[in-house]
Amino acid sequence: MTLSFQSALLPSMLAISLALSACQDASVPTDANLESADTNVSTADADIVNNNATLAKASEMSAEEQMIENLARYRWTLLDIDDKSGGPVITTLVDIKNQVMLSFKQNQGHNTLNYGVGCNTMSAGYELKGHTLTTEDSMSTKMLCENLNKAENRLDTLMQGTSELSVTEGDNPVLTQVTSNAVTLTWKGRLTSQAKYNSKGETVFWAVNANETVCSDNSLEMCLQVKPVTYNDQGIKVSEGKWSAFNGEIDGYEHDGKHDEVLRLQRYQLDSDKVSEGEEYAYVLDAVIESSVVE
Numbered sequence: 001m002t003l004s005f006q007s008a009l010l011p012s013m014l015a016i017s018l019a020l021s022a023c024q025d026a027s028v029p030t031d032a033n034l035e036s037a038d039t040n041v042s043t044a045d046a047d048i049v050n051n052n053a054t055l056a057k058a059s060e061m062s063a064e065e066q067m068i069e070n071l072a073r074y075r076w077t078l079l080d081i082d083d084k085s086g087g088p089v090i091t092t093l094v095d096i097k098n099q100v101m102l103s104f105k106q107n108q109g110h111n112t113l114n115y116g117v118g119c120n121t122m123s124a125g126y127e128l129k130g131h132t133l134t135t136e137d138s139m140s141t142k143m144l145c146e147n148l149n150k151a152e153n154r155l156d157t158l159m160q161g162t163s164e165l166s167v168t169e170g171d172n173p174v175l176t177q178v179t180s181n182a183v184t185l186t187w188k189g190r191l192t193s194q195a196k197y198n199s200k201g202e203t204v205f206w207a208v209n210a211n212e213t214v215c216s217d218n219s220l221e222m223c224l225q226v227k228p229v230t231y232n233d234q235g236i237k238v239s240e241g242k243w244s245a246f247n248g249e250i251d252g253y254e255h256d257g258k259h260d261e262v263l264r265l266q267r268y269q270l271d272s273d274k275v276s277e278g279e280e281y282a283y284v285l286d287a288v289i290e291s292s293v294v295e
Contacts, residue, residue, distance in 0.1 A: 074174055074189030076102040084182040092151040102187055115159055117152045119145035134162050144216045181287055193266055193284045201266030205229040208261045210294040215247045223247045224255060230260055252285035262290035
């Protein structure tokens with residue numbers, strides 16, 4: 001009887017032992033499980049830290065800093081000017097409004113206002129409190145502007161002292177500036193190349209021939225004829241490349257077919273999703289540094 005009882009009991013005890021073992025395996029984490037859990041927690045923590053850092057940066061920017069950052073993304077062209085004080089109509093600026101420019105620069109925490117009428121560039125440090133712009137005394141290059149002198153002096157006077165700013169948002173923002181003597185300047189904004197291409201441009205120099213050339217063999221389309229030019233640190237030309245056809249566009253440049261010219265350009269690397277066939281860079285005119293009439 002004893003042997004028979006033990007024989008019957010052993011399978012039951014074995015089953016209970018296996019069940020307890022299974023419960024123990026399921027409830028006790030292994031080293032691999034712990035490492036996986038730690039990794040998941042670390043990833044989640046990193047995401048939280050990154051999100052908090054982004055939120056903290058946004059919250060740390062004052063309303064003035066956000067407005068300055070936005071203004072600096074655009075180059076502003078005069079759209080209209082109105083004198084509410086009852087003074088004489090400011091025709092000197094109205095007549096050339098398409099070449100009256102304003103830009104807000106940021107450099108190592110120092111804010112600078114640049115403006116001009118197409119001759120000298122005038123610069124002044126500025127401070128923005130709320131919507132009140134206060135500018136310091138201006139500095140200027142010293143080129144003779146002949147018929148632009150009067151307009152240039154008038155613009156410089158208007159930009160001095162304090163003025164109130166307001167700006168509309170959107171792809172084509174409008175900046176309204178009311179000066180302390182009740183003159184209202186309205187500016188239209190255009191994204192700077194750096195903001196547009198989300199990168200800093202590389203300076204390159206191109207010679208452009210007055211005569212265009214065919215874009216390629218068996219093509220009737222005409223293209224600019226260009227060649228690279230290299231200058232040393234002293235501004236002396238040291239080398240020139242070979243002429244080639246350029247079938248892209250140079251933003252801000254108009255070819256008249258009458259002048260051989262040397263252009264200073266800003267070249268921007270295009271994002272891969274914006275690159276079309278044969279287009280790796282965008283080119284923006286910085287300045288025409290040489291120009292000669294072709295007879």
